[in-house]
Amino acid sequence: MYKSFEFTKKIKSFLIATIVIGAVLAVAGIAMNLDHTHRIWANVLLNGFFFTAIAMSAAFFVIVHVLGESGWHTSVQRIPEAMAMYVPIGGVFMLLVLVGMHDIYHWSHTEHLDEILLGKSAYLNPMFFSIRTVAYIIIWSLLVIWFRKTSLKTDTDANIKLFNRQRGIAGIFIVIFAVTSSTSAWDWIMSIDAHWFSTLFGWYIFVSTFVSAVAVVILLLFVLRRMGYMEHINDEHLHDLGKYLFGFSIFWAYLWVSQYLLIWYSNIPEETIYYVKRIQDFEGLFYANVIINFLAPFLILMARGTKRKLNWLIAASIIVLLGHWVDMYLAIMPGAIGHPEFGILEIGMTVFVLGIFLFMFFRNFAKAPVVPENHPYFKESFDYDNIR
Amino acid sequence: MQEKAFVSGYYLDDKDLVEGIRALQEKDIEIADVRTPFPVHGLDKVLKYRRSRLPRAGFVAGAFGAAIGFGFQAWVFTEAWPLNFGGKPFLSVPSFIPVTFELTVLMAAFALVFGFLISSKLGPGADNVIFDEEVTNDRFQILLEVSNGNSEQLQSELQSAGAEGVKHHDV
Amino acid sequence: MYVSPVREPLISGEKSYSKVTEDIYAPMTGKPGKLWFGGLTLALIALGFGLFSIFITVWDGIGTWGLDRTIGWGWGITNFVWWVGIGHAGTFISAILLLFRQKWRTSINRSAEAMTIFAVMCAGLFPLIHMGRLPLGFFIFPYPNTRDVWVNFNSPLLWDVFAISTYLTVSLLFWYMGLIPDIGTIRDRLKNGIQKKIYAFLSFGWTGSARHWARHESMSLILAGLAAPLVLSVHTIVSFDFATSVIPGWHTTIFPPYFVSGAVFSGFAMVLTLMIITRKAINLEDYITKAHLESMNKIIIATGSIVGIAYITELFIAWYSGVVYEQYAFVNRAFGPYWWAYWIMMTCNVITPQLFWIKKIRRSFAATFVISIFVNIGMWFERFVIIVTSLHRDFLPSSWSMYSPTWVEVGIYIGTFGLFFTLFFLFIRFFPVIAIAEVKSVLKTSSEKFIKKGK
Structure with a gap:
């Protein structure tokens, strides 16, 4: 009844071509930057983190709906579920970051630490940092695989106990993710600007990747529809995805303003230096970041109609995804390389990692029925209304 | 009558x-x-009612509120009563955001509520006929x-x- | 709308539409019981004592409070933030749960919204009186005046004025618009007389017309869409009162979402405290069921855990920052003269809500009642700890001092409980506590046994 996805040779070839093109460009970029290795490693971090975090946020999307006893999401849940399976591969890139640690993180130069960095060195030292990185990857991979396995079991065994177990796994997942999403953001991103700190940072990064994940779900849905799959998705499902894109873009902007306003208002130099650096050296990108990631989805998706039309959702999703890549760029580059650089290296690396992300998605999406038909709330997904 | x-x-x-x-x-x-x-699902479709214009009224009022809120603060702080607080610029955009947001919401809410009451002819003292109290x-x-x-x-x-x-x- | 048969019913027993009307209207009929009169009397006594305390404050001056250098904010602002926080649950239930299509909100949204309005009124009292000259309270509003001054739009205290006023207004409007159809129902139950005329007036002429319902739904959904960011903004702006400063323990970027989470946390706890008693007292057990209890408790774990994570984040970043003052602020909180307040806060806020992971506790009315009270105690202490411990020992040790409240401050706090419960008791008596029309709209899909009348 629901057309099963086939990971055809055609799709495989296209993705492998993408990966190869990305690799070629990336290698070319690397070759051109052998004297700026920090730029190379910063890009490994940027794309490694961005797509891994999107994959984890996709898992979070499903988890949170499981805990909230939601029904509508069952129509789309296999998409974020498959996205989440990228996490172990994304982990490989984060392990690569460990290799290039010294080029990104000033605190890793343990011989030249000033007083402040010495104070943090119990936490920010190469050994502990590496252990934490490995731990995040292993724990996240286990959680994602565990959840996925249970979800797939329900396709052959409609026992209600399996769905209850899903809720149990979801509970464990969310507690671990709640803590590690913040600590990993502190480790991998905030510590680049090692003299700076912000208690909001972990949540800010998480919301940025969550919105990006919603955008990716919408874009993948579009691609699948073009291929002739997921025909059961109706306007109500699109409307709900649109609401998430709209609402969480606003929530992201709220967190952006909260962090900025508080640091701007109190005007404490050791905090403001973060923004001064970005406004002075990355000015265009800095303002573009807020405008694109807030104004665009806000204005495009406010009307009811646009949230229900795939074309508008696509436009908004592309803008949001590019916008949050820039957001991540602004979080990493000022501290890692000091001034904006964009060229073949950036394009190549992004295309390369994106290609791998998509390959893993389609491969995993093919490994399961496109919908969890045995889900007790599955029928609810087809008979509800978004009023207004 | x-x-x-x-x-x-x-x-x-x-x-x-x-x-x-x-x-x-x-x-x-x-x-x-x-x-x-109670509101019956799908009834407005069956009765072919035109979609309410209230949302549009709310948007316009909200935009008006935002403009008034920001504009007024900007005027107060650059023309009428400029205060030097912490060396911040007079046109301190981040500071103006909270009040601007509140006025946006307030104006939109007023438009929605009064728009609803007026377009439905409901209000204190309205004398609509109740044909059946059940x-x-x-x-x-x-x-x-x-x-x-x-x-x-x-x-x-x-x-x-x-x-x-x-x-x-x-x- | 299809609802899976696996879901727990939201309304128990055998109900028809008219039974719903009857059940919810019943507490408004006949003579109110001894419990109601007793409760109202106690509330009025507390209110009276509060009014007296306020009178002393205005007559004798703010010196009757325990505030002194360097602790300029004590019980007054603690109570302000506490009451505003409690108010957040109403809007969360009405607005955010409406946007998320959660049907279980229909039994509790009306009284939660009423609770919001009463709580915000209690909260608004404190900024007014802690400024001292109550009759000049109107100075906080920007209006052209002969003094040629304008309010300071750059001050978070002024943002509060706009935020709280907007919040009170929009909550009132949202609550009342939702009430109109139900007042119509009450009006139509009454026989001719003064009562009927009053409810007819209050019903604004509601007829139940499908056109009006269509507009009403549209308006409600957009008001919900407005109220959701509004409720976030209000406690965010309240958090700005602290976070825009330079004081260690106050200036930290996580405050906005952390305060909002804490507000929803304490608000839901208060809704639970009130609803667990009310449902028994006025026989609404079929409408406020274990399903509702469990859903509300899940929100308590979620928001309570967010608050807990925020505590841990603050502690860690304080160490990570290397800022001596920041580090001392947290050491002082846990081990300084107010250590008892800190540990009450930690126990009540971090440990007790985690008990709801256990299903049996999550679905127990008695356990929930006890935990909800601890949560509110914990949240009161959280504001007390943030305000007083950060102020009593900041940068300069020679300025360190201690604070304790006077009977006047305690009296005013007791008075706010008096105000809150007076209004609440009046609300239960004269208005339908449950959203009649909304419950009817989910009756078919979500009740245990729906009695269909007619063919």
Whole structure:
């Protein structure tokens, strides 16, 4: 009844071509930057983190709906579920970051630490940092695989106990993710600007990747529809995805303003230096970041109609995804390389990692029925209304 | 006051109501009003109501609120009463955001609420006729306006459309 | 709308639409019981004592409070933030749960919204009186005046004025618009008389017309869409009162979402405290069921855990920052003269809500009642700890001092409980506590046994 996805040779070839093109460009970029290795490693971090975090946020999307006893999401849940399976591969890139640690993180130069960095060195030292990185990857991979396995079991065994177990796994997942999403953001991103700190940072990064994940779900849905799959998705499902894109873009902007306003208002130099650096050296990108990631989805998706039309959702999703890549760029580059650089290296690396992300998605999406038909709330997904 | 008359028929279930409405629509009988104890899903589609313009009114009012909020603060802080606080610029955009946001919401809310009340002619002292006090309890009512004394005919139409009880009302 | 049969019913027993009307209207009829009179009397006594305390404050001056250098904010602002926080649950239930299509909100949204309005009124009292000259309270509003001054739009305290006023207004409007159809129902139950005339007036002429319902739904959904960011903004702006400063323990970027989470946390706890008693007292057990209890408790774990994570984040970043003052602020909180307040806060806020992971506790009315009270105690202490411990020992040790409240401050706090419960008791008596029309709209899909009348 629901057309099963086939990971055809055609799709495989296209993705492998993408990966190869990305690799070629990336290698070319690397070759051109052998004297700026920090730029190379910063890009490994940027794309490694961005797509891994999107994959984890996709898992979070499903988890949170499981805990909230939601029904509508069952129509789309296999998409974020498959996205989440990228996490172990994304982990490989984060392990690569460990290799290039010294080029990104000033605190890793343990011989030249000033007083402040010495104070943090119990936490920010190469050994502990590496252990934490490995731990995040292993724990996240286990959680994602565990959840996925249970979800797939329900396709052959409609026992209600399996769905209850899903809720149990979801509970464990969310507690671990709640803590590690913040600590990993502190480790991998905030510590680049090692003299700076912000208690909001972990949540800010998480919301940025969550919105990006919603955008990716919408874009993948579009691609699948073009291929002739997921025909059961109706306007109500699109409307709900649109609401998430709209609402969480606003929530992201709220967190952006909260962090900025508080640091701007109190005007404490050791905090403001973060923004001064970005406004002075990355000015265009800095303002573009807020405008694109807030104004665009806000204005495009406010009307009811646009949230229900795939074309508008696509436009908004592309803008949001590019916008949050820039957001991540602004979080990493000022501290890692000091001034904006964009060229073949950036394009190549992004295309390369994106290609791998998509390959893993389609491969995993093919490994399961496109919908969890045995889900007790599955029928609810087809008979509800978004009023207004 | 022009003399008006209505015929009402009631149902005890929302599904029966919708069937009754469809039956009447098939016979091209114009329905004056439908009254229910709670909003019935899909009723506005069946009755072919135009989508409410309230959202647009809310948006315009909100935009107005935002403009007023930001503009007023900007004027106060650059022209009328510039204060040097912490060396911040007079046109301190981040500081203006909270009040601007609140006024946006306030104006939009006013537009929605008063727009709703005015367009529905509801308000303190409104004297809308209640034809059947059980509507707000558990009855779903269809109202047909009597013209040229066709009350008997309308009543029988309602009964064949499945209404439980049919009545004539003079207003 | 299809609802899976696996879901727990939201309304128990055998109900028809008219039974719903009857059940919810019943507490408004007949003579109110001894419990109601007793409760109202106690509330009025507390209110009276509060008014007296306020009178002393205005007559004798703010010196009757325990505030002194350097602790300029004590019980007054603690109570302000506490009451505003409690108010957040109403809007969360009405607005955010409406946007998320959660049907279980229909039994509790009306009284939660009423609770919001009463709580915000209690909260608004404190900024007014802690400024001292109550009759000049109107100075906080920007209006052209002969003094040629304008309010300071750059001050978070002024943002509060706009935020709280907007919040009170929008909550009132949202609550009342939702009430109109239900007042219509009450109006139509009454026989001719003064009562009927009053409710007819209050019903604004509601007829139940499908056109009006369509507009009403549209308006409600957009008001919900407005109220959701509004409720976030209000406690965010309240958090700005602290976070825009330079004081260690106050200036930290996590405050906005952390305060909002804490507000929803304490608000839901208060809703639970009130609803667990009310449902028994006025026989609404069929409408406020274990399903509702469990859903509300899940929100308590979620928001309570967010608050807990925020505590841990603050502690860690304080160490990570290397800022001596920041580090001392947290050491002082846990081990300084107010250590008892800190540990009450930690126990009540971090540990007790985690008990709801256990299903049996999550679905127990008695356990929930006890935990909800601890949560509110914990949240009161959280504001006390943030305000007083950060102020009593900041940068300069020679300025360190201690604070304790006077009877006047305690009296005013007791008075706010008096105000809150007076209004709440009046609300239960004269208005339908549950959203009649909304419950009817989910009756078919979500009740245990729906009695269909007619053919």
